[in-house]
Amino acid sequence: MNRFCQSLLMLACLLLPCLASAQVRFDGNFEGSAFGSAELLDSARLVVAPGDTVEHLSFLINGKYDPDNPIDTTLEPSANWYYFRMTGVKGKQIYLTQKDNGVARTSYSYDGKNWDHLPLAESQRRRIDKRFTRDTVYIALYTPYTYSYHQERLKTWCARPDVTLDTIGFSHEGRPLQLLHITDPTVPAEKKARIWIHGRIHPSESPGSYLVDGLVESLTGDTPQARALRQQIDAYILPFANPDGVANGLSRSNAIGVNQEINFGRSDDSTVVEVKAIKRKLAELTRERPFDIVLNSHSQLAESATFWMHRGRTTTPSYFRKLWTFTGLVCSFNPCIRPEDMNFSDMAPRYVEGWMWDHFGEKTLALTIETTYNCYSFDRDGLWTDNDNIRLFGERTLEAIAEYLGFSVPGRYLIETPARMKAGWEPYRGNDRSFLGAEAWKATRDGAKVTYQLGHLPAGHYALYRFVAGDCVEPDRYDLRDPKTGDWIDPGVHGWVYEGTVVQAHDGRFHYTRKAAAGELADAVLLIRCDTSDK
Numbered sequence: 001m002n003r004f005c006q007s008l009l010m011l012a013c014l015l016l017p018c019l020a021s022a023q024v025r026f027d028g029n030f031e032g033s034a035f036g037s038a039e040l041l042d043s044a045r046l047v048v049a050p051g052d053t054v055e056h057l058s059f060l061i062n063g064k065y066d067p068d069n070p071i072d073t074t075l076e077p078s079a080n081w082y083y084f085r086m087t088g089v090k091g092k093q094i095y096l097t098q099k100d101n102g103v104a105r106t107s108y109s110y111d112g113k114n115w116d117h118l119p120l121a122e123s124q125r126r127r128i129d130k131r132f133t134r135d136t137v138y139i140a141l142y143t144p145y146t147y148s149y150h151q152e153r154l155k156t157w158c159a160r161p162d163v164t165l166d167t168i169g170f171s172h173e174g175r176p177l178q179l180l181h182i183t184d185p186t187v188p189a190e191k192k193a194r195i196w197i198h199g200r201i202h203p204s205e206s207p208g209s210y211l212v213d214g215l216v217e218s219l220t221g222d223t224p225q226a227r228a229l230r231q232q233i234d235a236y237i238l239p240f241a242n243p244d245g246v247a248n249g250l251s252r253s254n255a256i257g258v259n260q261e262i263n264f265g266r267s268d269d270s271t272v273v274e275v276k277a278i279k280r281k282l283a284e285l286t287r288e289r290p291f292d293i294v295l296n297s298h299s300q301l302a303e304s305a306t307f308w309m310h311r312g313r314t315t316t317p318s319y320f321r322k323l324w325t326f327t328g329l330v331c332s333f334n335p336c337i338r339p340e341d342m343n344f345s346d347m348a349p350r351y352v353e354g355w356m357w358d359h360f361g362e363k364t365l366a367l368t369i370e371t372t373y374n375c376y377s378f379d380r381d382g383l384w385t386d387n388d389n390i391r392l393f394g395e396r397t398l399e400a401i402a403e404y405l406g407f408s409v410p411g412r413y414l415i416e417t418p419a420r421m422k423a424g425w426e427p428y429r430g431n432d433r434s435f436l437g438a439e440a441w442k443a444t445r446d447g448a449k450v451t452y453q454l455g456h457l458p459a460g461h462y463a464l465y466r467f468v469a470g471d472c473v474e475p476d477r478y479d480l481r482d483p484k485t486g487d488w489i490d491p492g493v494h495g496w497v498y499e500g501t502v503v504q505a506h507d508g509r510f511h512y513t514r515k516a517a518a519g520e521l522a523d524a525v526l527l528i529r530c531d532t533s534d535k
């Protein structure tokens with residue numbers, strides 16, 4: 001079919017429902033939208049009660065597909081993202097079947113600004129069945145995080161201390177690839193840990209943008225904690241790795257159909273300008289020193305958040321253990337993710353994690369984090385995503401980064417395991433349990449004592465947490481299910497477990513002694529000030 005006939009057919013698809021039901025219209029004529037076409041399937045007027053007639057209309061919604069991938073033609077274009085407007089729907093019973101995409105409890109908005117999930121009864125996966133109370137409604141996979149909104153956020157962040165913005169290249173359509181550099185420049189770079197975070201390589205995954213947003217908001221904040229972190233961390237953050245994809249309402253590709261996510265292993269002459277620019281910057285920044293932590297922010301259709309854990313058999317057992325430790329920290333104090341929500345894959349050079357592994361091995365902890373569009377931890381009766389809880393998830397991710405790196409900030413003090421221990425302990429260098437730091441100590445008998453010390457702790461009340469090492473499970477499958485029984489494997493608690501409250505009567509030295517049970521690992525403890533958080 002030639003392009004002209006295709007356009008006519010498209011036009012007919014768009015017009016037909018409008019002709020059949022003059023009042024209900026669909027469109028995607030706004031920034032970041034994604035709408036294929038709508039076909040009217042059926043319509044009826046029903047008298048639902050004496051004097052009460054309701055029009056019922058059902059439509060088939062076709063998704064908007066990414067352009068064909070010119071680099072790898074075996075890859076099917078995707079149509080995950082949808083974001084369209086319906087008008088003329090007030091008081092009508094509308095049934096939508098989304099042929100190509102859709103999640104349970106899809107997001108909707110009557111004004112394009114305030115978004116919510118539809119109730120489950122009205123929005124099963126790929127189905128919407130709803131009587132709308134206003135004439136105009138926006139439907140989207142999740143609350144959009146548009147290119148314009150991103151520019152506003154960058155402007156806000158760049159007006160704050162310790163934030164600079166660098167353009168590291170331009171997209172296919174000429175949009176800047178904007179890299180935030182957040183750090184206190186008065187502290188020498190060699191004294192700081194280095195992190196790299198990028199997001200939105202897949203444009204449909206808007207929840208991932210709220211996670212990065214929450215993290216940046218927290219790191220650039222005017223708080224003693226944020227200032228202390230900026231003295232300890234050199235953070236490079238590229239929130240939009242695929243700006244054309246977001247601006248054009250694409251699903252997984254850039255403007256010319258390429259899925260940038262799986263292009264990190266390609267040579268410069270066989271990939272796209274965005275990936276080339278990102279790799280060039282990564283190479284430049286790591287020339288002096290590798291990153292300590294790299295995060296790649298995504299969102300997945302499954303009803304849980306997750307990290308993709310790269311198996312020890314394709315990395316090293318100790319690297320795999322470090323992944324468990326870090327993800328255990330992120331799961332602590334966090335209602336959005338649990339250790340059993342992890343996913344597993346082999347390390348491959350096509351991903352940024354693979355690029356990092358090939359260049360720096362265990363020196364860089366590189367992980368993909370995925371938020372979700374719907375509920376957390378497969379619990380439909382539990383917490384559902386909203387912009388606030390995803391931003392808090394981002395904040396918690398930043399705290400976990402600091403804890404993993406062994407950093408304290410005012411109000412949160414991390415004390416590592418003592419370098420030397422008394423009788424009753426032996427070094428533990430196994431990789432089957434997660435622990436913070438290079439090595440842990442294992443109690444050889446019940447009642448073995450460990451004393452944690454800090455040179456200076458301000459007077460106050462503190463909640464004391466102990467890092468508990470869970471099992472480093474490496475399943476054959478991509479998720480934590482037993483291949484024989486299909487049962488979920490519980491990796492146990494990984495992370496901070498509440499021990500009790502301690503009172504520091506005066507500013508000065510702090511020490512805390514605890515008795516362990518035989519076989520227990522002694523690991524770091526964390527003090528969180530609970531009377532006031534800003535001292």
Ligand SMILES: [Zn+2]
Nearest residue numbers: 202205298299
């Ligand atoms: Zn993705």
